[in-house]
Amino acid sequence: MSRLPLPGPTRTSRIVAVLRARRGDHVVPAAETLAANGVVSVEVTLGTPGALEAVATLRERLPRTCDVGVGTVLTRDDAARAVDAGVDYAITPTVVPEVVVTFCHAGVPVIPGALTPTEISAAWELGASAVKVFPASLVGVSYVSQLRGPLPHVALIPSGGVAIDDARSWLDAGCVAVSVGGPLLGDALDGGDLDALAARARALVAAVAAAGPLEEPGRG
Template sequence: MELSQALEDCPAIAILRASSADRFGEVTDVLVDAGLRAVEYTLTTPGVLAALSAYAKRAPDVALGAGTVTTADEARRAVEAGATYLITPAVFPEVLEEGARLGVPVLPGALTPTEIVTAWRAGAALVKLFPASLGGVSYLKAVRAPLPDIPLVPTGGVDPANAGEWLAAGAAAVAVGSPLVGDACSPSGDLGALAARAKVLVGSVRRG
């Protein structure tokens, strides 16, 4: 599934980052069952490309992306594994260029107005406002005032309950990691609690 379509249905990206990707498939199933359609598998997780490839093959109706992409080589390998979009922690021109070459959207991380504009002019599909916790919702509003046409996706500081506030303030979508996932990626993690948090998130963004 294309990211744009997934975010139209549910404007939230779940971020999976853990010490192992062994449980990423199970966790993604829970998130999808709750109504989420976009999930980011971070490249800092051991075994992530194998997990990404396996899930992409069996669930083409989910928008799977690769996160923490910092080089063109990582971008290529992620797309080969099945990623349909790429997310970076900062503005990496080579990742934006490789994403354009491969025909996949890139969401670079940026915080200041200069970084945001630089990312947008370099071809970002959306700009990840990161870490959004530093300024909160008021900072998002302040940045959007002079830059209303740049779609921002706040990441860091967003949780299932407050996600709707970010959308109401003008975010194009939100991305949520540990406040959503909790311990679910660990072998003994509570998938039931994850399902409950995911339902809160979906309800929050759909109201927002």
């Protein structure tokens, strides 16, 4: 089966920053701070007020320098709105076939969330560009190592509880990227210190860089 590749910065930086905010006005400055410090792929969750407006603003301000995706896509209507907004990629918390197919048909890379081997295989067979292992902290790095045996061809991205200090361990276990939220963003999405966010971003970029370049699984 042919499938869409992950966007370029997601492959090269191997980091997806999850931006889930109670107020939408902090999303753009936080994302710009991340991009300026090496985290060049951001996922704006649909639960964030004004999420798609923030996506449009970021695509205008950070053209060709940052992937801007949308997350927490739950329905086909959500998917259609995200496609219309021109997102670079989409992430879901679950495997909903009509959502995955909507993005694939629109030419938008999609990363569904799954946990069990059966769910992960189902997401991959639908045409996912990668599969989000969620919630990753529930199963730990060793779980991914076990999955690599029967599913070496599936591109995996852990999400949910991934910390800056253990990012490299996930990559060393075979993940193509890591998805990091709270441990990276801290209080930045509540109007917190952007200088502190910049420092955390640089620390995460350094940790991921130590894992070396991506060797992608077979796209199968």
